[in-house]
């Protein structure tokens with residue numbers, strides 16, 4: 001299963017992506033987490049400290065790798081470069097093992113083919129994404145950039161499941177609707193919303209009604225969870241999933257629903 005986690009900024013994409021990856025791993029699946037947000041933070045949610053995370057070079061900034069694969073140094077304009085090359089060695093060489101055991105690959109900025117950028121870096125990133133989403137056997141969880149601009153061919157077209165995280169407020173719901181429409185236009189089939197940071201019944205009701213009105217399937221709710229909030233505030237610590245809080249339990253239920261649908 002190849003899962004992308006999208007949504008408006010700050011809704012909880014990274015937190016949820018990390019927990020999904022860990023829960024799949026706990027259930028015995030082989031998992032790979034991918035940070036496709038140029039503002040990389042998934043490492044922290046997997047227990048990597050900011051100091052260690054700083055040392056990881058995103059694939060899109062790895063000039064040596066880009067040159068090795070495409071035959072051209074990034075930034076050398078006008079040069080002809082290879083568009084066909086092996087990428088299957090990249091995961092093994094460049095993924096890092098996180099303290100929670102989930103391997104992490106940091107992609108850096110990912111632009112879609114529709115955005116007109118055909119530079120060597122993007123050619124490499126897109127080839128790598130295609131490989132990760134079509135050829136690999138493990139569960140792949142991709143933490144995406146906030147919003148909608150990046151969505152397009154060459155980025156998420158091979159995803160099996162698009163999860164759209166929203167909060168109980170109109171702005172994040174409207175963003176969720178746009179992501180749903182774009183994903184749908186791209187031909188993605190399993191697109192589900194998740195209502196996060198839900199405080200009470202009226203929050204649930206608001207989200208439910210919005211998605212019902214817009215014909216968007218809702219996979220579940222995750223309550224506002226103080227433990228999730230507090231753990232995030234301290235670097236190098238992760239949420240304890242062996243003793244799950246209500247928030248983590250809800251994500252476990254979401255994993256069960258995904259497994260039923262897959």
Ligand SMILES: Nc1ncnc2c1ncn2[C@@H]1O[C@H](COP(=O)(O)OP(=O)(O)OP(=O)(O)O)[C@@H](O)[C@H]1O
Pocket residue numbers: 007008009010011012013014015016037041145146196197198222223224225226228229230232233247
């Ligand atoms: N269910 C929850 N209960 C309480 N706090 C939450 C919950 N989910 C996420 N948060 C908090 O919300 C904040 C934003 O979460 P996170 O960084 O995962 O969002 P994001 O969508 O990845 O943000 P960005 O768009 O900046 O990448 C964090 O402080 C996180 O701890």
Ligand SMILES: [Mg+2]
Pocket residue numbers: 013014015037041143
């Ligand atoms: Mg994030």
